[in-house]
Amino acid sequence: MSRKMKNKVVSNLKIERIAAEGKCVAHHEGKVVFVKDVAPGDVVDVRITKGKSSFMEGEPIAFHEYSKDRVEPFCSHFGVCGGCKWQHIHYDLQKNYKWQQVIDQFDRIAKVENMPDVLPILGSENTRYYRNKLDFTFSNNRWLTREEINSGEQFERNALGFHIPKMFDKIVDIEHCYLQNDISNEVRNSLREFALAQGLGFYDIRNQEGLLRNLIIRTSSTGESMVIVQFGADHKEEIETVMVFLNEKFPQITSLLYIINLKKNETFHDLEVVTYVGKPYIEEEMEGLKFRIGPKSFYQTNSAQAYELYKVTREMADLQGDEVVYDLYTGTGTIANFVAKQAKQVIGIEYVEAAIEDAKLNAEVNGLENTLFYAGDMKDMLTEEFISKHERPDVVITDPPRAGMHDDVVQMLLKLEAPKIVYVSCNPATQARDVALLSEKYQVDKIQPVDMFPQTYHVENVVRLTLKRL
Ligand SMILES: C[S@@+](CC[C@H](N)C(=O)[O-])C[C@H]1O[C@@H](n2cnc3c(N)ncnc32)[C@H](O)[C@@H]1O
Numbered sequence: 214m215s216r217k218m219k220n221k222v223v224s225n226l227k228i229e230r231i232a233a234e235g236k237c238v239a240h241h242e243g244k245v246v247f248v249k250d251v252a253p254g255d256v257v258d259v260r261i262t263k264g265k266s267s268f269m270e271g272e273p274i275a276f277h278e279y280s281k282d283r284v285e286p287f288c289s290h291f292g293v294c295g296g297c298k299w300q301h302i303h304y305d306l307q308k309n310y311k312w313q314q315v316i317d318q319f320d321r322i323a324k325v326e327n328m329p330d331v332l333p334i335l336g337s338e339n340t341r342y343y344r345n346k347l348d349f350t351f352s353n354n355r356w357l358t359r360e361e362i363n364s365g366e367q368f369e370r371n372a373l374g375f376h377i378p379k380m381f382d383k384i385v386d387i388e389h390c391y392l393q394n395d396i397s398n399e400v401r402n403s404l405r406e407f408a409l410a411q412g413l414g415f416y417d418i419r420n421q422e423g424l425l426r427n428l429i430i431r432t433s434s435t436g437e438s439m440v441i442v443q444f445g446a447d448h449k450e451e452i453e454t455v456m457v458f459l460n461e462k463f464p465q466i467t468s469l470l471y472i473i474n475l476k477k478n479e480t481f482h483d484l485e486v487v488t489y490v491g492k493p494y495i496e497e498e499m500e501g502l503k504f505r506i507g508p509k510s511f512y513q514t515n516s517a518q519a520y521e522l523y524k525v526t527r528e529m530a531d532l533q534g535d536e537v538v539y540d541l542y543t544g545t546g547t548i549a550n551f552v553a554k555q556a557k558q559v560i561g562i563e564y565v566e567a568a569i570e571d572a573k574l575n576a577e578v579n580g581l582e583n584t585l586f587y588a589g590d591m592k593d594m595l596t597e598e599f600i601s602k603h604e605r606p607d608v609v610i611t612d613p614p615r616a617g618m619h620d621d622v623v624q625m626l627l628k629l630e631a632p633k634i635v636y637v638s639c640n641p642a643t644q645a646r647d648v649a650l651l652s653e654k655y656q657v658d659k660i661q662p663v664d665m666f667p668q669t670y671h672v673e674n675v676v677r678l679t680l681k682r683l
Pocket of ligand 1: 513564613
């Protein structure tokens with residue numbers, strides 16, 4: 214019956230509550246309907262986009278009532294750009310919904326005994342301009358609004374901005390983005406203006422041609438900034454024109470870089486990055502520790518809140534100075550280096566070799582001599598052999614990607630029986646799944662959600678597990 218519902222319109226649906234991935238739940242004829250881009254309390258007509266036997270998915274096509282909890286989105290690109298999908302929800306409620314998400318996932322998936330209450334979510338002090346990295350795309354195929362199309366007029370089609378969700382070749386031209394501080398908006402808008410005035414080519418993704426391809430802007434709390442321009446053609450003179458322009462107009466950029474990328478995709482981990490002016494990295498700082506961030510390095514995108522997250526992690530680890538700590542999925546070793554002074558030894562393991570090189574460099578820059586870093590797939594690295602060559606951990610900190618931990622890794626943790634595990638996750642659903650498996654030997658004794666990404670439905674969560682005394 215539900216499959217037949219596809220493309221049907223359900224009228225006057227009352228939106229009840231937030232579910233996973235930012236969608237909201239409503240009910241129609243006893244069946245759950247997940248609706249995107251709405252808020253609890255809205256009454257809407259919904260077009261069904263997917264019909265399964267147990268649930269349906271839909272999108273709003275008309276609003277009859279707006280939720281009293283709605284607020285006016287502050288960004289003119291809201292609704293088109295996929296960046297800040299929760300701007301229509303007051304920040305206090307966003308936090309509430311995220312907190313509820315964690316509770317729901319742990320109730321539904323982890324189902325562990327004697328679970329403590331989920332602590333109130335730690336909100337982000339900055340709810341705008343909190344990101345330290347944005348990635349803009351040049352395109353000769355600007356997204357046109359319905360009004361623009363209907364007007365029959367001709368419009369500038371070159372754009373510099375963000376991808377329209379699920380449309381690889383359409384870019385919304387960004388005038389002001391509330392995610393990164395001023396230099397970001399100024400650099401992007403000036404470069405676009407300059408490129409248009411000079412008649413430089415904006416990238417044509419369908420035909421894989423055009424000079425200007427991508428612009429990455431990274432900023433740091435130390436005031437440094439990195440600008441990387443990716444060129445889709447090796448045209449020396451035009452590249453020089455662009456780089457001279459940026460250098461003269463923005464002398465405050467401390468790291469001005471470019472990449473010639475003639476590949477089919479925008480990834481550049483395998484390409485040379487040319488330092489045009491300044492240093493090849495910027496620095497972040499926490500408690501006097503310096504973290505070098507190169508063009509290819511990962512760093513948590515909300516620096517201020519990353520510091521809060523790491524403090525929560527360290528607090529849960531409760532280190533006394535004589536512990537061996539394993540930091541699994543260490544990335545560039547930020548957590549490992551952050552807790553190193555409070556531990557006897559920290560061992561970080563991570564898949565990406567370049568990240569491990571950064572982790573070692575960061576340990577060296579900070580004079581930390583009690584860290585070891587290894588590159589490799591976690592399930593192949595965390596083995597009996599590895600453990601026999603190192604000391605067994607007193608504390609394991611684990612911060613896996615959204616997919617959570619591989620089952621082999623969970624099984625190894627169960628064998629390892631470290632007295633304490635601090636599990637940091639950007640996906641409470643997979644975290645709850647892993648916690649359910651670990652509950653065979655572990656007791657959950659603290660759950661602390663942290664909001665790293667205001668205006669989005671994403672939530673980070675930190676859980677402390679302690680070994681049960683059997
Ligand atoms: C959420 S990030 C952790 C970042 C780090 N803890 C930090 O705060 O900067 C997850 C990390 O896991 C790494 N990773 C993903 N799959 C992996 C695997 N199978 N084995 C080892 N590391 C992996 C990713 O490269 C990424 O650096």
